[in-house]
Every structure is written in structure tokens, then in C-alpha cells.
Amino acid sequence: MNIAIxxxxxxxxxxxxxxxxxYFMIINANTGEKTIIDNPAPAASGGAGIKAAxxxxxxxVKAILTPRCGMNAAEAFKAAGIALYQTVSESIDQSLAAxxxxxxxELQNIHPGFHGQGGK
Amino acid sequence: xxxxxxxxxxxxxxxxxxxxxAAVAKNSVYADCDVEEPNxxxxxxxxxxxxxxxxxxxxxxxxxxCSGCRKCVDFCRFNALAYIAQKPAFFADLCHSCGxxxxxxPNHAISEKQNAVGKVIIGNSQNVTTITGIMDTGRxxxxxxxxxxxxCLNQKNKPGIIGIIDCPPGSACIVMExxxxxxxxxxxxxxxxxxxxxxxxVIELVQLFNKPFGVVLNKCTADANPSxxxxxxxxxxxxxxxxxxxxxxxxxxxxxxxxxCDPLWQKxxxxxxxxxxxxxxxxxxxxxxx
Ligand code: SF4
Ligand code: SF4
Numbered sequence: 379m380n381i382a383i384x385x386x387x388x389x390x391x392x393x394x395x396x397x398x399x400x401y402f403m404i405i406n407a408n409t410g411e412k413t414i415i416d417n418p419a420p421a422a423s424g425g426a427g428i429k430a431a432x433x434x435x436x437x438x439v440k441a442i443l444t445p446r447c448g449m450n451a452a453e454a455f456k457a458a459g460i461a462l463y464q465t466v467s468e469s470i471d472q473s474l475a476a477x478x479x480x481x482x483x484e485l486q487n488i489h490p491g492f493h494g495q496g497g498k
Numbered sequence: 499x500x501x502x503x504x505x506x507x508x509x510x511x512x513x514x515x516x517x518x519x520a521a522v523a524k525n526s527v528y529a530d531c532d533v534e535e536p537n538x539x540x541x542x543x544x545x546x547x548x549x550x551x552x553x554x555x556x557x558x559x560x561x562x563x564c565s566g567c568r569k570c571v572d573f574c575r576f577n578a579l580a581y582i583a584q585k586p587a588f589f590a591d592l593c594h595s596c597g598x599x600x601x602x603x604p605n606h607a608i609s610e611k612q613n614a615v616g617k618v619i620i621g622n623s624q625n626v627t628t629i630t631g632i633m634d635t636g637r638x639x640x641x642x643x644x645x646x647x648x649x650c651l652n653q654k655n656k657p658g659i660i661g662i663i664d665c666p667p668g669s670a671c672i673v674m675e676x677x678x679x680x681x682x683x684x685x686x687x688x689x690x691x692x693x694x695x696x697x698x699x700v701i702e703l704v705q706l707f708n709k710p711f712g713v714v715l716n717k718c719t720a721d722a723n724p725s726x727x728x729x730x731x732x733x734x735x736x737x738x739x740x741x742x743x744x745x746x747x748x749x750x751x752x753x754x755x756x757x758x759c760d761p762l763w764q765k766x767x768x769x770x771x772x773x774x775x776x777x778x779x780x781x782x783x784x785x786x787x788x
Contacts, residue, residue: 425577425592432571432580450589458582
């Protein structure tokens with residue numbers, strides 16, 4: 379299975395935002411292999427959360443470690459059977475270690491979207 | 499002629515100005531576009547009300563026909579569709595009702611259905627026709643409700659009628675929608691540094707749309723007024739200065755229309771409307787008899 383973490387420009391720290399993170403780190407839980415993918419969402423004209431979620435879902439991810447998540451994206455992850463875990467540290471390595479030890483709890487920090495741009 | 503009344507945030511007295519302008523005009527339409535929290539009708543207490551539902555088209559996916567080809571998901575540039583477990587999942591609050599996904603689905607698995615997003619209530623109150631847009635709670639944006647309010651306003655708009663558009667606070671896209679067809683914009687500002695900051699945001703917006711505008715300074719005291727100083731410095735029209743007044747505040751919180759209660763306010767708003775008419779290049783149409 380794969381694990382995803384939103385990461386910032388330095389590619390070494392957890393990014394505070396999931397939808398607007400510049401990159402995602404995809405970690406293969408079996409081999410420990412790490413790859414960085416671009417988040418296509420920061421340039422999205424609307425629905426950045428869903429666009430970001432889509433790029434993660436397409437990576438065959440089973441768990442996401444993140445400090446917070448938007449409502450729409452959380453709904454998409456739930457439908458895709460992906461679990462969300464709350465990170466407690468900015469460090470990717472510490473977050474992964476905590477996750478592997480079973481120390482991370484399910485994410486509670488789900489916020490309404492910032493879009494307000496819908497054509498409704 | 500249509501006058502939009504706007505402000506950078508709530509609580510500046512935007513509705514006070516909009517409601518009282520509509521009340522002093524001989525014949526007016528008050529259109530409340532603050533669809534998240536419309537409150538102008540509380541002052542007007544309109545009668546003979548009629549209600550229109552506002553709906554938008556959204557896709558409805560028949561998963562028995564869907565082959566999971568992903569075309570609709572890749573097409574939707576608003577990201578209202580996501581591809582999850584080999585099927586498209588729909589996120590209604592992101593949908594812009596463009597209809598594209600319905601057209602392009604190769605298996606005709608998508609049809610359109612109507613989704614209620616709010617309502618528009620039309621009524622009368624003496625010389626004022628009131629149009630109130632109300633967005634259903636939980637909707638991401640009230641644009642389609644605002645459009646319906648403005649359509650109703652256009653139907654009632656005749657020469658000699660003053661249309662007052664009470665805009666949502668702020669400078670987001672729903673405000674742009676509200677001022678799009680306005681002939682003149684009235685910007686209501688508070689006399690503080692924050693008030694000035696909010697004013698500047700709204701000025702930027704109306705300038706973007708090339709709208710003629712003037713500023714109404716509200717809650718003015720003897721103290722320094724950064725908003726007023728800014729207007730003087732930039733040579734912007736100050737249409738009126740409304741003093742900070744406890745009695746006026748009381749009238750507002752009692753849901754009273756100030757110009758109906760006190761000749762002082764009547765005079766102020768008549769001259770404000772005259773000034774707007776002059777600025778906008780129209781003849782005065784105020785009701786001086788009252
Ligand atoms: S385009 Fe039609 S068939 Fe293809 S995924 Fe979308 S709904 Fe299914
Ligand atoms: S109608 Fe347009 S915006 Fe809505 S889901 Fe279909 S393609 Fe996306």
C-alpha cells in the first residue's frame with residue numbers, strides 16, 4: 379500500500395495545507411521507497427481540494443498523513459476508502475515513524491472549503 | 499437607473515443607506531442581493547408577496563449506463579467530478595452548471611436535473627417594490643440567486659424608477675455579480691483605519707468594472723477620519739457624511755426606516771439621492787412632498 383503526505387517547497391517538511399500543497403510525497407509502505415509528485419491543484423480554477431484529492435487517489439494510496447483537510451476532499455477520500463491521519467510534527471520522518479508505531483489518530487481537523495466560487 | 503450600495507464588510511451601515519435611499523425615492527425598487535443574510539425586508543415589511551424558487555441544473559449520473567471512461571471527470575474544469583473506484587463522484591457545491599459533462603458522456607449516462615438553491619421574494623411597501631434573494635443554507639455561492647434578483651429588478655426597471663441594489667459585503671465574485679449592471683456605485687465606509695482598508699478593497703473592485711462611484715462616510719465623529727482623508731487625497735466624491743448618532747442606531751435596531759421617523763434623516767437622504775442623480779447624470783427623482 380501507499381501512504382501520501384502533503385509536503386512544502388523544501389520537500390522535507392509536512393505542508394500545512396493539503397489542497398494547496400505544492401507537492402505530495404508518496405511512500406511505498408512495503409519498500410519504504412519515496413516519490414514526490416506535483417500537486418496540480420494550486421492552479422485550479424475552483425475545487426482545488428477535489429483536484430488535489432484526485433491526484434492522490436490516482437496513486438493507489440490507502441492512508442494520508444496531514445495536519446488538516448477540506449470537507450470536499452475528505453468526502454472524496456472517504457468514498458475512495460482512504461484513511462486520514464492527523465500529523466503532529468512538521469517533520470516527514472517523525473510523522474512516518476509515528477504512523478508506523480500506530481501513534482497517529484484519525485484526522486478531526488476537517489474544515490469547510492475556501493472556494494465560494496461555485497456557479498450556484 | 500440602478501444604484502448599487504456596497505461596503506467592504508458587514509455592519510458599516512450599507513443596508514441603512516440602501517433602505518433609506520429606496521424610501522426617499524418617489525418610485526423605487528429595493529433589490530436585496532445580500533443573499534446569505536438579507537435583512538432589508540425587515541425594514542420594509544412588504545405585503546402582497548410572491549415567491550419564486552431558484553434552481554440550477556446539475557448532472558445526475560446513471561451508474562447502470564456509466565462505463566467508467568473518466569471523460570466527464572477529465573472534462574470538468576471546476577473539479578466537481580472526481581474519479582473514485584472507477585466511477586465519477588459528483589460534488590454539487592463545486593458544479594457551475596455548465597452542462598458539459600451531460601453533452602460529452604459517450605454512454606448518455608448523465609442527464610440534468612434541477613436543484614433548488616434558494617428563492618426570490620417580491621413584495622410591496624408603499625412607494626417601494628422589494629425584491630429579496632435568499633440562498634439556501636449550505637450552498638457555496640449565491641450567484642444564481644443574485645442573478646434571479648437582478649432579472650426581477652430589470653423587469654421592473656422603467657424610466658423614473660430608482661433601483662437600489664443592496665450588495666453582499668466584501669469584494670468577492672458575488673459582489674461583482676451584484677454591481678455588473680449598476681449605473682452608479684455608492685460605497686459606504688467607516689471612519690477607521692480598518693474602515694479605510696475595507697473601502698480601498700471595494701474601490702479597487704468598482705474601478706475594475708469602470709463604474710462611476712461616490713463614498714458615503716458613516717458613523718462620523720469629531721475625530722480623525724482616515725476614510726475621509728483618503729477620499730480628499732485621491733479626489734474622490736464624498737456623497738454624504740452620516741454622523742454617529744445613538745438615536746439613528748436605535749431606529750435601525752428597531753427595524754425603523756429613519757427617513758420616515760425624522761425630518762433630519764429625510765433631508766440627509768433626499769440630498770444624498772439628489773447628489774447621486776447629479777453625479778450619475780440623471781434628473782432628480784426624489785419625493786419632496788413627503
Ligand atoms: S463520461 Fe459518462 S460513461 Fe464516462 S465516466 Fe462519465 S458518466 Fe461514466
Ligand atoms: S455541469 Fe459542468 S461544472 Fe457541473 S459537473 Fe458537469 S462539467 Fe462539471
